[in-house]
Amino acid sequence: xxxxxxxxxxxxxxxxxxxxxxxxxxxxxxxxxxxxxxxxxxxxxxxxxxxxxxxxxxxxxxxxxxxxxxxxxxxxxxxxxxxxxxxxxxxxxxxxxxxxxxxxxxxxxxxxxxxxxxxxxxxxxxxxxxxxxxxxxxxxxxxxxxxxxxxxxxxxxxxxxxxxxxxxxxxxxxxxxxxxxxxxxxxxxxxxxxxxxxxxxxxxxxxxxxxxxxxxxxxxxxxxxxxxxxxxxxxxxxxxxxxxxxxxxxxxxxxxxxxxxxxxxxxxxxxxxxxxxxxxxxxxxxxxxxxxxxxxxxxxxxxxxxxxxxxxxxxxxxxxxxxxxxxxxxxxxxxxxxxxxxxxxxxxxxxxxxxxxxxxxxxxxxxxxxxxxxxxxxxxxxxxxxxxxxxxxxxxxxxxxxxxxxxxxxxxxxxxxxxxxxxxxxxxxxxxxxxxxxxxxxxxxxxxxxxxxxxxx
Amino acid sequence: xxxxxxxxxxxxxxxxxxxxxxxxxxxxxxxxxxxxxxxxxxxxxxxxxxxxxxxxxxxxxxxxxxxxxxxxxxxxxxxxxxxxxxxxxxxxxxxxxxxxxxxxxxxxxxxxxxxxxxxxxxxxx
Numbered sequence: 280x281x282x283x284x285x286x287x288x289x290x291x292x293x294x295x296x297x298x299x300x301x302x303x304x305x306x307x308x309x310x311x312x313x314x315x316x317x318x319x320x321x322x323x324x325x326x327x328x329x330x331x332x333x334x335x336x337x338x339x340x341x342x343x344x345x346x347x348x349x350x351x352x353x354x355x356x357x358x359x360x361x362x363x364x365x366x367x368x369x370x371x372x373x374x375x376x377x378x379x380x381x382x383x384x385x386x387x388x389x390x391x392x393x394x395x396x397x398x399x400x401x402x403x404x405x406x407x408x409x410x411x412x413x414x415x416x417x418x419x420x421x422x423x424x425x426x427x428x429x430x431x432x433x434x435x436x437x438x439x440x441x442x443x444x445x446x447x448x449x450x451x452x453x454x455x456x457x458x459x460x461x462x463x464x465x466x467x468x469x470x471x472x473x474x475x476x477x478x479x480x481x482x483x484x485x486x487x488x489x490x491x492x493x494x495x496x497x498x499x500x501x502x503x504x505x506x507x508x509x510x511x512x513x514x515x516x517x518x519x520x521x522x523x524x525x526x527x528x529x530x531x532x533x534x535x536x537x538x539x540x541x542x543x544x545x546x547x548x549x550x551x552x553x554x555x556x557x558x559x560x561x562x563x564x565x566x567x568x569x570x571x572x573x574x575x576x577x578x579x580x581x582x583x584x585x586x587x588x589x590x591x592x593x594x595x596x597x598x599x600x601x602x603x604x605x606x607x608x609x610x611x612x613x614x615x616x617x618x619x620x621x622x623x624x625x626x627x628x629x630x631x632x633x634x635x636x637x638x639x640x641x642x643x644x645x646x647x648x649x650x651x652x653x654x655x656x657x658x659x660x661x662x663x664x665x666x667x668x669x670x671x672x673x674x675x676x677x678x679x680x681x682x683x684x685x686x687x688x689x690x691x692x693x694x695x696x697x698x699x700x701x702x703x704x705x706x707x708x709x710x711x712x713x714x715x716x717x718x719x720x721x722x723x724x725x726x727x728x729x730x731x732x733x734x735x736x
Numbered sequence: 737x738x739x740x741x742x743x744x745x746x747x748x749x750x751x752x753x754x755x756x757x758x759x760x761x762x763x764x765x766x767x768x769x770x771x772x773x774x775x776x777x778x779x780x781x782x783x784x785x786x787x788x789x790x791x792x793x794x795x796x797x798x799x800x801x802x803x804x805x806x807x808x809x810x811x812x813x814x815x816x817x818x819x820x821x822x823x824x825x826x827x828x829x830x831x832x833x834x835x836x837x838x839x840x841x842x843x844x845x846x847x848x849x850x851x852x853x854x855x856x857x858x859x860x861x
Contacts, residue, residue: 327780327783335786335846337795337796338848346852383852389846389847389854391779393843393845600800602853609803
């Protein structure tokens with residue numbers, strides 16, 4: 280009995296002690312427990328907010344690609360200007376347009392659950408590449424997707440890598456590829472058309488003797504040239520200009536559709552000006568008859584022709600959600616670009632020699648030492664524009680008739696550190712011969728070369 | 737002495753069974769934790785929903801509801817129906833451009849919309 284009373288006594292005492300201690304524990308531990316919980320909660324919620332930021336980035340990137348392509352295609356510029364614009368240039372221009380739109384999307388933070396602002400980089404660099412699955416788009420920035428939040432004096436800041444990497448199902452790049460190919464076909468056809476048309480007309484020199492003193496009416500070279508045209512063709516230069524323009528307008532190349540893309544073109548500029556280079560003088564013969572002699576050294580034919588080419592996506596499943604200016608709607612990508620050919624010819628137009636192909640380049644060096652080297656040479660040609668590779672090095676150059684000029688800076692020839700290269704060659708019955716100068720490992724170098732076509736069996 | 741030990745053991749049990757829940761209630765951690773779970777669930781649900789992908793990223797498709805002429809998005813409706821969730825999309829002018837289900841207590845979050853706009857996604861889970 281005494282033992283039981285003792286136990287009850289001790290139990291009561293313990294309860295009393297707990298009753299006194301508990302409120303004290305509550306007082307001291309309450310703040311810490313709560314803060315800890317809030318911090319844990321916030322970190323967890325903010326972690327979700329970062330994931331949300333990444334989703335926002337991916338979504339904004341897709342919309343930026345659509346809008347960027349759409350906007351860029353509205354004013355794509357000239358894609359053939361006496362030669363094709365490189366695919367690299369076209370890609371760079373599109374990337375810049377997408378970057379501009381993406382920067383607008385990420386200018387201000389996005390609010391997660393209406394209370395947590397999530398900041399995305401505003402300086403994304405866009406890199407695009409085509410794949411069989413669609414357009415591979417990467418958005419790169421040194422900045423982070425980040426957020427911070429203050430709660431009860433504690434600041435939580437979180438950030439994550441901001442790189443975005445998406446494959447976007449759009450025909451944007453396909454349209455660029457089709458457009459570029461069409462630009463080249465139309466541009467080359469226009470160049471040939473203009474050249475062949477000008478070849479039909481005399482270039483001079485002419486010397487025409489006109490009866491009487493006409494110096495008062497032949498004050499300008501154009502008036503003199505017109506008088507000569509009147510004598511040769513029976514009409515002045517203005518009529519000739521009109522006839523050339525009409526022939527070019529009627530012979531304009533008409534593009535064909537390409538798969539799902541409708542391709543059309545219209546003339547946006549066509550001007551023909553004949554610039555006579557003439558002088559006039561008076562002559563009096565032995566019988567006292569006065570005549571005016573008009574000497575024309577040359578007639579320079581200036582032709583400028585520009586086509587506005589349109590490539591239109593026809594498949595509804597590839598329409599893109601964009602602001603068209605009148606509404607935000609699903610709209611087809613509609614590319615419009617220019618093809619421009621401008622010439623000033625005072626001699627016969629010659630179609631460029633076909634020099635494209637695979638060669639073996641054999642160089643006989645005379646400085647800095649006497650030795651020979653051999654390198655594979657590939658020449659790609661677009662009318663008078665050349666590009667290709669020597670060994671592993673890229674080059675670009677020009678073709679004038681059968682003369683080849685390459686002035687290209689450094690060319691990586693593997694074991695030979697060749698720089699400041701200038702190559703002058705002449706194509707002759709399939710072989711190219713000429714001279715090469717530059718520097719080899721810092722020393723002046725020069726030599727002669729022969730490029731022999733590689734025979735394919 | 738044995739009785740004393742028995743007494744301490746009984747009191748320990750009483751403190752364990754009564755004291756901890758009592759302590760929790762008093763300091764509010766239980767409420768905080770419950771609140772945390774709810775908030776976290778909604779944040780996670782929102783993020784998961786935006787990141788879901790079938791015939792395209794959901795967050796991208798959701799934005800298309802604000803676009804004239806868009807008639808897709810069936811997979812999203814199916815997902816919402818399956819989960820028993822409701823959704824509404826508001827454009828930059830705070831107009832509801834799409835509502836799926838009876839949205840009563842949505843949690844809103846900001847989303848990009850096509851055409852350089854922003855809107856809100858309201859998700860009622």
